């Protein structure tokens with residue numbers, strides 16, 4: 001079994017449409033009336049959008065449903081699914097805690113509630129029967145005021161038991177007029193010892209080279225190898241990793257065809273820049289992590305060697321993976337690869353079963 005580390009998944013897009021619709025029906029949500037049948041809802045949920053901004057509206061919808069009182073339900077479901085169906089050993093789930101609080105309350109009250117949101121998600125993600133390593137990334141958001149984003153950074157640093165880093169999300173065309181603010185916030189995060197990632201170079205509007213030196217990983221960054229390859233050597237020197245989420249680029253209209261990613265993998269490998277393959281919104285897309293890899297393989301965009309390199313890179317660049325090596329290396333230390341195989345073969349051979357009985 002292949003084990004995965006998932007480094008880029010949003011809580012707002014992590015629930016598969018069938019579970020989401022069932023919840024809407026059960027709670028009498030107005031959308032349930034609009035979509036009495038699953039097929040129409042799935043089409044609405046997973047169809048291609050014309051832009052990143054149109055695509056992000058789905059997050060707003062999910063956030064309105066995933067509030068404090070329902071978060072534990074959704075998180076427990078998604079952790080179970082990640083462990084059982086995706087063989088995910090390490091999961092970083094990202095969200096903007098402020099957007100999970102009551103929108104009718106005051107800004108100060110909402111800021112104070114963020115701590116409870118992070119605890120609630122952390123507790124719901126800890127399920128001994130599905131023992132993946134679960135960490136949160138808190139997202140600053142380009143639509144939120146400075147004070148709220150600052151509070152998000154401070155909160156992330158104050159809750160290391162649950163949070164492993166911070167991110168910048170939201171429509172990327174809004175970063176520009178506030179770039180100085182975001183530079184300062186990332187500097188603050190790093191001064192507090194936090195790991196950083198940010199949604200940059202995802203679309204042509206998101207090209208902010210000023211932010212790059214402040215990031216440990218780059219959320220997407222797909223435009224860099226495609227249109228700014230001259231930046232790659234600096235990424236390699238800083239040991240930064242791109243979080244590439246293949247299906248997203250089709251859904252947002254950033255790419256027309258998946259095979260445009262072949263250039264991304266080739267150029268990054270040539271320049272020594274690691275890539276972690278991620279889902280971004282496994283539920284919204286209805287594409288789980290192993291299928292992101294499979295799609296890349298069967299369309300001949302990467303080969304198996306590159307697949308394994310990306311899997312290992314994901315563990316190496318994880319902000320909160322508690323080991324120095326990926327799980328495959330850990331296993332081979334416990335028992336050499338042949339021993340492990342022999343052991344499995346023995347366990348499953350008819351004679352071994354006879355011996356054990």
Ligand SMILES: [Zn+2]
Pocket residue numbers: 008010199219280
């Ligand atoms: Zn994202």
